[in-house]
Amino acid sequence: MAPSLEEPEPVADVIENPLKSKPQLVAPEPEHCPGPESEQAGKADNCAGGPDPDIPLISARLSGIKHKILVLSGKGGVGKSTFTSMLGHAFAMREENNVGIMDTDICGPSIPKMMGVEAETIHVSGTGWSPVWVTDNLGVMSIQFMLPNRDDAVIWRGPKKNGLIKQFLKDVEWGDLDFLLVDTPPGTSDEHLSVNSFLKESGIDGAVMVTTPQEVALLDVRKEIDFCRKAGIKVLGLVENMSGFVCPNCTHKSQIFRATTGGGAALAKEMGIPFLGEVPLDPRIGRSCDYGESFFEAFPDSPACTALKEVVRGLTEQIGVDAKLVLSDD
Amino acid sequence: MSLSKVKHIILVLSGKGGVGKSSVTTQLALSLSLAGHSVGVLDVDLTGPSMPRMFNIEEAKVTQAPGGWLPVTVHEANAEAGVGELRCMSLGFLLKGRGDAVVWRGPKKTAMVRQFLSDVLWGDLDYLLIDTPPGTSDEHISLAETLLKDARPGQVAGAVVVTTPQAVATADVRKELNFCSKTGIPIIGVIENMAGFVCPNCAECTNIFSKGGGEVMAQEFSVRFLGAVPIDPQFVMLVESGARPVYPAGTMVNGKDISGANTSTEQAAETSTRKDAALLADKYRGCSLEPLFNQITRDIVAAIG
Numbered sequence: 001m002a003p004s005l006e007e008p009e010p011v012a013d014v015i016e017n018p019l020k021s022k023p024q025l026v027a028p029e030p031e032h033c034p035g036p037e038s039e040q041a042g043k044a045d046n047c048a049g050g051p052d053p054d055i056p057l058i059s060a061r062l063s064g065i066k067h068k069i070l071v072l073s074g075k076g077g078v079g080k081s082t083f084t085s086m087l088g089h090a091f092a093m094r095e096e097n098n099v100g101i102m103d104t105d106i107c108g109p110s111i112p113k114m115m116g117v118e119a120e121t122i123h124v125s126g127t128g129w130s131p132v133w134v135t136d137n138l139g140v141m142s143i144q145f146m147l148p149n150r151d152d153a154v155i156w157r158g159p160k161k162n163g164l165i166k167q168f169l170k171d172v173e174w175g176d177l178d179f180l181l182v183d184t185p186p187g188t189s190d191e192h193l194s195v196n197s198f199l200k201e202s203g204i205d206g207a208v209m210v211t212t213p214q215e216v217a218l219l220d221v222r223k224e225i226d227f228c229r230k231a232g233i234k235v236l237g238l239v240e241n242m243s244g245f246v247c248p249n250c251t252h253k254s255q256i257f258r259a260t261t262g263g264g265a266a267l268a269k270e271m272g273i274p275f276l277g278e279v280p281l282d283p284r285i286g287r288s289c290d291y292g293e294s295f296f297e298a299f300p301d302s303p304a305c306t307a308l309k310e311v312v313r314g315l316t317e318q319i320g321v322d323a324k325l326v327l328s329d330d
Numbered sequence: 331m332s333l334s335k336v337k338h339i340i341l342v343l344s345g346k347g348g349v350g351k352s353s354v355t356t357q358l359a360l361s362l363s364l365a366g367h368s369v370g371v372l373d374v375d376l377t378g379p380s381m382p383r384m385f386n387i388e389e390a391k392v393t394q395a396p397g398g399w400l401p402v403t404v405h406e407a408n409a410e411a412g413v414g415e416l417r418c419m420s421l422g423f424l425l426k427g428r429g430d431a432v433v434w435r436g437p438k439k440t441a442m443v444r445q446f447l448s449d450v451l452w453g454d455l456d457y458l459l460i461d462t463p464p465g466t467s468d469e470h471i472s473l474a475e476t477l478l479k480d481a482r483p484g485q486v487a488g489a490v491v492v493t494t495p496q497a498v499a500t501a502d503v504r505k506e507l508n509f510c511s512k513t514g515i516p517i518i519g520v521i522e523n524m525a526g527f528v529c530p531n532c533a534e535c536t537n538i539f540s541k542g543g544g545e546v547m548a549q550e551f552s553v554r555f556l557g558a559v560p561i562d563p564q565f566v567m568l569v570e571s572g573a574r575p576v577y578p579a580g581t582m583v584n585g586k587d588i589s590g591a592n593t594s595t596e597q598a599a600e601t602s603t604r605k606d607a608a609l610l611a612d613k614y615r616g617c618s619l620e621p622l623f624n625q626i627t628r629d630i631v632a633a634i635g
Contacts (some may be wrong), residue, residue, distance in 0.1 A: 190547050
């Protein structure tokens with residue numbers, strides 16, 4: 001249930017102006033809704049109830065995927081896509097694992113750039129759309145591959161975005177995957193509701209929450225956890241990104257985004273969800289993303305990489321997979 | 331319409347999330363207000379409103395008056411100190427609990443944005459800053475549509491576009507610049523946020539999120555580059571806990587020593603830990619980013635004319 005927007009009126013105010021008109025605070029009807037008075041009532045397209053006929057198709061298409069993991073955060077720029085891409089690389093380190101990444105951020109897709117496949121396009125065949133393969137066992141799907149120009153803005157309202165997400169799920173030939181990672185835009189709106197409703201039947205393992213340590217970010221992540229509860233998505237855990245920065249010159253550790261309210265660990269405890277770990281800020285992560293390289297392969301010994309491995313280990317535990325099957329060495 | 335007495339409307343946009351739209355909006359509002367202008371801030375990020383937290387007015391509630399909603403006052407005008415009033419409106423004020431989520435699809439968001447533009451009683455304002463969510467979708471389309479339809483010619487001064495330096499961010503922000511040109515919103519300029527971090531221990535500057543990406547992008551699109559803003563953990567602390575910014579001795583900003591400028595007087599020490607929205611602008615004067623935003627604000631005011 002969306003919270004009520006009706007604010008109780010201050011008593012003094014009402015007494016002073018008993019005749020004043022109250023501004024309309026009623027949530028509007030959905031777009032294209034003919035309304036109960038109309039002759040079209042119950043007959044228009046979006047009045048049609050019942051199950052979505054495409055959902056069985058989606059479930060059939062995704063039947064070869066063992067684990068589906070959402071990467072969520074109410075807040076933007078906390079590192080959802082960075083984390084998703086690193087998770088993808090981590091899972092794909094063992095050649096036996098097949099991994100797919102689906103980018104549902106329609107207005108600001110970042111995954112293709114981070115994976116170094118920005119210039120690719122999608123191939124369409126009779127049986128569906130083929131994802132772009134970064135390596136033999138790591139495939140990616142994003143709207144970026146469908147844009148004629150790299151900088152084109154996708155100025156779409158919700159229903160159009162939902163349509164594309166459905167098509168990504170219905171028409172993309174993922175084949176047999178061990179893991180499908182779904183990267184999402186910030187917020188709690190169309191994309192999130194759609195991904196959840198389309199995937200519900202075929203089963204989602206759960207969602208990983210990404211946050212940064214400061215309260216301004218935690219505030220929005222709290223909303224996202226609230227959303228997961230309402231939508232019935234299992235929260236696999238919380239990852240705190242950008243926690244602490246080690247100066248490359250003097251190795252002094254600074255808390256750039258200081259956790260004044262206890263950071264991710266305290267939030268996880270408060271909400272009763274697993275805390276998967278803290279990943280420090282490392283300028284090399286950003287650079288790897290800009291050049292589309294795998295941070296995991298380039299700097300395997302960095303503190304950030306060690307922290308990430310810990311997170312991956314915790315995550316595999318949550319979805320009931322043996323960590324040894326994911327992280328090859330050590 | 332509630333915007334009829336607003337002189338200039340400035341949008342703060344970015345295709346990318348978490349680059350500091352709300353931080354920049356906060357600082358622009360404080361700078362404009364410290365320069366004596368009356369300022370309103372409208373937060374149209376419906377699923378992740380940050381302005382109430384930024385201004386430290388999370389507990390505040392919106393009141394209704396005949397004909398509309400009254401925005402929340404951050405601080406009143408103070409003619410003596412040359413400070414203009416600062417008011418704010420956000421969906422955050424309408425929620426019951428601070429952790430509550432509004433899980434809304436597009437049409438509902440559209441209606442809410444329209445209502446925010448038509449039903450808030452702003453009164454006389456020099457500047458209305460509109461903070462937006464990331465992306466180019468429902469909120470942005472509704473905002474552009476409503477403003478194009480209802481605003482006076484010239485009332486929408488344009489958009490300040492915020493980015494961080496790394497290519498992953500500018501890739502998204504380029505889309506936002508194209509959005510502006512498609513919808514006919516003039517671009518006032520680009521601000522590069524999180525450009526470098528100065529280690530408080532050894533003063534070595536590290537470009538955590540690379541460097542110069544915003545300036546290059548501004549050049550490519552032939553729009554004004556308003557400036558690069560570094561990361562200042564003291565500003566984060568000011569917003570997070572209301573702590574007055576304190577810098578180690580010898581910290582220089584634009585050739586001026588700002589360390590110790592605030593710690594000398596008793597009054598400052600007393601207010602340094604108090605979390606009070608009314609003091610925010612006063613404390614911000616001691617922040618290293620204040621001179622930067624002062625300059626950016628002057629450039630924006632000059633550009634708008």
